[in-house]
Amino acid sequence: MNDDPNLRGGIDYPKLKTMTKRKMRNTGLVSNGLLLIIAVVSVAATRQTANTGQRAVSDTTLQQLYFDTTFLTVSGVSETDSLTIPTISMNKQAKEYVKSFLVANSRILKEIREKRSGSLTVIDAVFAKYNLPLEMKYLAVVESELKLTALSRVGARGAWQLMPETARLFSLKVSAKYDERIHLYKSTVAVAKYLNYLYKMFGDWTLVIAAYNSGPGKVFEAIKKSGSRNFWKLQDFLPAETRGHVKKFIGTHYYFEGKGSATTLTKQETVAYRKVMTDFVAKQNALLKEKQDNENTDTLSENEEIIVRATHTADIKNNEK
Numbered sequence: 001m002n003d004d005p006n007l008r009g010g011i012d013y014p015k016l017k018t019m020t021k022r023k024m025r026n027t028g029l030v031s032n033g034l035l036l037i038i039a040v041v042s043v044a045a046t047r048q049t050a051n052t053g054q055r056a057v058s059d060t061t062l063q064q065l066y067f068d069t070t071f072l073t074v075s076g077v078s079e080t081d082s083l084t085i086p087t088i089s090m091n092k093q094a095k096e097y098v099k100s101f102l103v104a105n106s107r108i109l110k111e112i113r114e115k116r117s118g119s120l121t122v123i124d125a126v127f128a129k130y131n132l133p134l135e136m137k138y139l140a141v142v143e144s145e146l147k148l149t150a151l152s153r154v155g156a157r158g159a160w161q162l163m164p165e166t167a168r169l170f171s172l173k174v175s176a177k178y179d180e181r182i183h184l185y186k187s188t189v190a191v192a193k194y195l196n197y198l199y200k201m202f203g204d205w206t207l208v209i210a211a212y213n214s215g216p217g218k219v220f221e222a223i224k225k226s227g228s229r230n231f232w233k234l235q236d237f238l239p240a241e242t243r244g245h246v247k248k249f250i251g252t253h254y255y256f257e258g259k260g261s262a263t264t265l266t267k268q269e270t271v272a273y274r275k276v277m278t279d280f281v282a283k284q285n286a287l288l289k290e291k292q293d294n295e296n297t298d299t300l301s302e303n304e305e306i307i308v309r310a311t312h313t314a315d316i317k318n319n320e321k
Contacts, residue, residue, distance in 0.1 A: 064288055067281040069274050071133055072262040074281065086276050088260035091269070093232050094250050101251035108145065109255045116146045119159065123188050130192035135263045138252045139209060140191075142245065148182050157181045160191045170194050204267040206231040206246055210238060213245040230266050 063076040074085060090098065102109075123137040143161040144150035151157045155164060158181035164174045170190035172180040180186045198208040201216060210231065211219045222237035223229055235243045250264045262270060 064285045065281045067277050069278070070262070072265075072270065072273060072277065074277070086273075086280055088265065088273060090250065090254070090260055090264070091232055091266075094247050097244075097247045098251040098254060101248060102255055105251075106255070109141070109252065112141055112146055113256065119146045119148075119184060122184055126185065126188040126192050130189075130196060132192055132195055133205070133261060133263050135253055135257065135261045136195060136205070138256060139212065139249055140188075141252050141256075142248045148184055158187050159184055160187050162187060162190065166194065202229075204229065204231070204270075205263040206266050209246050209249050209263075210242050214239055214242040218242065230268055232266065 065077060066075045067073075068075070072088065077085065119140075120137055123140060124134050127134050127136060140146055140159045144159050146159050148159050149157075150159065150161065152161060156162060157164075157179060160181070162172070162181050164181075167174050167181050167187070167190060170193050172186060172190050174181060180190075195208060195212070198211050198216065199205070202208055202211065202219070207219055207229070210222075218238060222234040225237045226234035228234050231246060235246075250260075253261065253264055265273065
């Protein structure tokens with residue numbers, strides 16, 4: 001417990017103690033200078049830490065879990081809980097590709113992590129503002145290795161490798177003298193708008209990544225030819241570069257995060273995982289509530305016993321006078 005009075009929610013503890021003593025004297029619980037203090041059970045507030053997602057629990061308060069069905073994340077999780085949470089599985093069709101990709105690219109990915117983390121922080125801030133999964137930032141790693149001046153043979157430029165037409169469509173200035181595609185913040189704002197636009201169109205992050213590479217038209221063609229909106233079923237109808245692009249993203253994501261997220265799942269996989277997690281969280285919260293109810297019952301019993309003992313002591317003191 002922190003002894004700093006500034007961290008006690010504004011309560012003046014000495015004054016509270018004096019008021020409590022005066023009140024108890026008036027009700028006859030103070031006898032012959034003996035203050036009989038009845039135990040007060042304090043339920044401490046649970047604090048959620050932004051970076052680790054762990055919860056700090058004291059006394060009988062238990063933080064229930066909350067599942068974000070959009071980003072597929074869980075809050076209110078302790079280290080113990082995290083060991084039992086169902087994980088997002090990598091699609092078996094991606095595993096071999098990702099394994100080979102990580103072996104071949106671990107050196108450059110390590111360099112990006114060590115030397116260009118500042119760029120990822122800028123992207124995080126923009127994507128959070130536009131309510132995008134932060135993991136979509138790894139698309140810039142795949143596109144350009146986060147090189148602001150990168151220029152492709154077909155004219156795509158900047159960290160996000162935007163074509164001039166797409167950049168202008170999302171309010172970037174592109175001319176021979178001035179090109180905002182090489183400005184990280186401004187280009188990321190444009191990309192955030194573009195990604196939201198694509199997600200409204202497809203409702204599936206793997207298809208969004210495919211469309212970002214080849215254009216929405218190619219993806220719609222693949223959907224029509226395959227008769228499916230599942231990336232793993234329509235991928236053979238996409239350009240080879242686009243198929244590889246999605247898998248490179250998944251591999252890069254796993255390198256940086258060590259796990260999957262909503263951005264590495266198809267819509268069908270997302271629906272299945274959402275159901276598993278909803279059931280898991282409901283079950284865990286029911287167990288937590290049962291545990292808290294039991295602890296509260298035990299605490300009340302202890303307090304009743306303390307009150308009985310205190311009253312008995314007061315009676316003895318009064319009888320001795």
